[in-house]
Amino acid sequence: MRDVLAAWRPVIDEEIERLLPRETGADYATSFFGPPTYDYDATAIQHALSDPVWALLDRGGKRWRAVVCCLLIEGFGADPHEYLPYACIPEILHNGTIIVDDVEDGATMRRGESALHHEFGTDVALNAGNAMYFFPLKIVSRDPADLAPDTRLAIYEMLMHELNRTHLGQGMDIHWHNQQAIEISEQQYLEMCACKTGCLGRIVARLATILTDQPEEVEHHAARYAELMSIAFQIGDDILDVETATEAGGAFGKGIGNDVREGKKTLMAIHAAREADPERAARLEELLWADENSTEEIAEVITIFEETDSVAYARECALDIATEARDHLAELDLADEPAENLADFTRFVVERDV
Amino acid sequence: MRDVLAAWRPVIDEEIERLLPRETGADYATSFFGPPTYDYDATAIQHALSDPVWALLDRGGKRWRAVVCCLLIEGFGADPHEYLPYACIPEILHNGTIIVDDVEDGATMRRGESALHHEFGTDVALNAGNAMYFFPLKIVSRDPADLAPDTRLAIYEMLMHELNRTHLGQGMDIHWHNQQAIEISEQQYLEMCACKTGCLGRIVARLATILTDQPEEVEHHAARYAELMSIAFQIGDDILDVETATEAGGAFGKGIGNDVREGKKTLMAIHAAREADPERAARLEELLWADENSTEEIAEVITIFEETDSVAYARECALDIATEARDHLAELDLADEPAENLADFTRFVVERDV
Numbered sequence: 135m136r137d138v139l140a141a142w143r144p145v146i147d148e149e150i151e152r153l154l155p156r157e158t159g160a161d162y163a164t165s166f167f168g169p170p171t172y173d174y175d176a177t178a179i180q181h182a183l184s185d186p187v188w189a190l191l192d193r194g195g196k197r198w199r200a201v202v203c204c205l206l207i208e209g210f211g212a213d214p215h216e217y218l219p220y221a222c223i224p225e226i227l228h229n230g231t232i233i234v235d236d237v238e239d240g241a242t243m244r245r246g247e248s249a250l251h252h253e254f255g256t257d258v259a260l261n262a263g264n265a266m267y268f269f270p271l272k273i274v275s276r277d278p279a280d281l282a283p284d285t286r287l288a289i290y291e292m293l294m295h296e297l298n299r300t301h302l303g304q305g306m307d308i309h310w311h312n313q314q315a316i317e318i319s320e321q322q323y324l325e326m327c328a329c330k331t332g333c334l335g336r337i338v339a340r341l342a343t344i345l346t347d348q349p350e351e352v353e354h355h356a357a358r359y360a361e362l363m364s365i366a367f368q369i370g371d372d373i374l375d376v377e378t379a380t381e382a383g384g385a386f387g388k389g390i391g392n393d394v395r396e397g398k399k400t401l402m403a404i405h406a407a408r409e410a411d412p413e414r415a416a417r418l419e420e421l422l423w424a425d426e427n428s429t430e431e432i433a434e435v436i437t438i439f440e441e442t443d444s445v446a447y448a449r450e451c452a453l454d455i456a457t458e459a460r461d462h463l464a465e466l467d468l469a470d471e472p473a474e475n476l477a478d479f480t481r482f483v484v485e486r487d488v
Numbered sequence: 489m490r491d492v493l494a495a496w497r498p499v500i501d502e503e504i505e506r507l508l509p510r511e512t513g514a515d516y517a518t519s520f521f522g523p524p525t526y527d528y529d530a531t532a533i534q535h536a537l538s539d540p541v542w543a544l545l546d547r548g549g550k551r552w553r554a555v556v557c558c559l560l561i562e563g564f565g566a567d568p569h570e571y572l573p574y575a576c577i578p579e580i581l582h583n584g585t586i587i588v589d590d591v592e593d594g595a596t597m598r599r600g601e602s603a604l605h606h607e608f609g610t611d612v613a614l615n616a617g618n619a620m621y622f623f624p625l626k627i628v629s630r631d632p633a634d635l636a637p638d639t640r641l642a643i644y645e646m647l648m649h650e651l652n653r654t655h656l657g658q659g660m661d662i663h664w665h666n667q668q669a670i671e672i673s674e675q676q677y678l679e680m681c682a683c684k685t686g687c688l689g690r691i692v693a694r695l696a697t698i699l700t701d702q703p704e705e706v707e708h709h710a711a712r713y714a715e716l717m718s719i720a721f722q723i724g725d726d727i728l729d730v731e732t733a734t735e736a737g738g739a740f741g742k743g744i745g746n747d748v749r750e751g752k753k754t755l756m757a758i759h760a761a762r763e764a765d766p767e768r769a770a771r772l773e774e775l776l777w778a779d780e781n782s783t784e785e786i787a788e789v790i791t792i793f794e795e796t797d798s799v800a801y802a803r804e805c806a807l808d809i810a811t812e813a814r815d816h817l818a819e820l821d822l823a824d825e826p827a828e829n830l831a832d833f834t835r836f837v838v839e840r841d842v
């Protein structure tokens with residue numbers, strides 16, 4: 135899967151650059167957004183939109199959302215190159231959510247550099263992040279693949295469904311951050327992931343099925359595959375955060391043990407709070423709740439996770455969810471090679487080390 | 489027009505409350521957003537969505553966007569009560585932009601109380617503000633007026649057009665905030681207003697024309713009416729900010745002279761920078777650029793505006809734009825009473841004192 139991701143990445147980036155060039159101007163603004171009523175300030179649009187978007191994209195990211203969309207389209211027997219602008223929709227949305235989430239969480243770092251709102255200011259970064267919510271949706275009405283009106287409507291209604299639930303998921307996650315007690319059920323945790331991360335996955339899959347005109351049942355299985363894979367990806371991310379911190383020993387830099395610093399109620403935290411004796415569970419809640427954590431305190435949280443086998447438990451859950459994702463994938467009648475890559479990806483998201 | 493606004497306000501609020509009740513629960517979340525994959529945390533949704541939205545709505549606001557939409561629908565001979573959920577779309581969008589703008593501007597006050605991100609925290613407020621961008625768009629696919637698919641698609645494509653340009657306008661405004669030199673043409677200033685404020689107005693009008701199936705030319709005139717009125721409203725707002733500060737003499741409280749404090753490049757600032765002698769113009773740029781302004785400095789800015797007759801100039805522009813708005817209104821074949829109210833409203837936006 136790594137090879138497939140590496141091969142597709144420049145193709146996706148080239149397409150995003152076609153949609154939003156690094157150097158824009160009044161002509162670009164007119165062609166993409168429509169003519170001005172009076173007169174655009176092209177410099178302002180460059181600084182407010184193109185600069186921050188590319189500053190983030192150039193820092194990396196795997197573009198897996200666009201790649202999975204392309205692989206699904208290919209699996210359904212269509213040519214993904216005909217639908218590249220659509221495959222970029224979830225990718226741009228995702229990068230927009232990163233900027234907004236970092237403002238919400240007060241994050242300082244992103245992909246090894248300053249968070250966008252630290253580099254560009256909260257005003258520019260946040261407006262760019264929000265523009266990245268609507269910019270990709272405009273692609274559908276620009277209609278590069280000459281879709282039937284019903285298809286365009288189906289895409290919009292799908293997007294509105296999923297993007298609303300994204301905000302429910304983020305709302306749940308934020309609310310839990312702001313509570314000291316860990317009183318979340320696993321079903322609620324999984325729902326948060328299904329909304330916050332899963333909905334973007336569902337957009338990836340449902341775009342592919344709507345674009346290639348698949349029946350409802352196929353759309354259902356494809357969406358569930360992508361949703362479950364996204365949940366497994368999220369849990370994998372949480373595990374990675376703890377493991378990197380563990381391997382780093384006492385030498386934590388910025389960006390290591392972030393979930394603990396932020397007091398994130400991960401599956402590991404929920405499991406540990408349930409399994410630890412009451413005193414240790416209360417200590418865990420206290421450490422996650424604290425505004426600041428020392429290196430020792432982060433190590434203490436990890437020790438509590440180890441005492442309760444919480445990392446192993448989370449990995450087991452992620453593996454089960456990845457298996458469930460593959461079951462849904464198997465219900466789709468996909469071409470062999472993309473099907474194998476898509477199945478392979480459900481393993482990658484749990485076992486990856488980056 | 490004041491009476492019309494006062495009469496409609498409870499009707500609009502009741503409708504918004506039907507769409508997003510003050511007290512939500514898992515049943516509500518399921519019915520509005522669809523069933524959960526696992527299990528919603530109803531408490532989290534209440535705290536993350538309903539509480540902040542109603543905290544803002546209960547502080548006031550004229551709801552004129554919803555009212556103008558209803559008056560236009562009535563003017564076209566249809567019953568606005570059949571389309572109330574749609575009339576709430578621009579109103580909810582507008583209140584969402586308020587929350588987001590306040591985070592972007594680092595505002596401390598809103599409608600006489602703490603800005604939402606100060607009351608609820610940046611994370612909750614911002615997520616709620618962004619949820620208010622997508623929540624109203626979901627109304628279209630819920631389809632309360634049983635619209636034809638083509639009509640729903642037309643609404644989505646219209647919304648994506650306007651909401652993209654909203655972010656261009658905000659991007660221009662932010663970029664100008666961040667520059668000391670006032671090098672903006674009036675055409676660019678009007679474009680910023682047309683994008684940032686005007687697009688929401690255009691949504692108001694275009695919803696009314698699409699819902700009542702008006703021909704393209706009618707949609708064009710209605711949209712221009714609402715766009716121009718929104719620009720006049722924005723300029724009126726800027727004038728009001730200066731006049732309130734002037735009338736208050738030296739006794740400025742928080743929330744007075746805000747545009748000067750924020751370094752906003754209003755039409756008055758652009759005019760004054762152009763008309764003042766170079767030394768005074770440079771002093772104006774310096775004062776607007778400063779991070780903090782004393783009471784004396786705000787008074788000094790206002791003096792420069794007075795020396796250059798900039799307030800009178802801005803009022804003249806706003807009146808001209810309001811007249812132009814009425815010209816477009818006159819092109820529409822509207823029922824008499826709503827037509828009179830809509831024309832009246834173009835006067836109200838320039839002459840209002842609240």
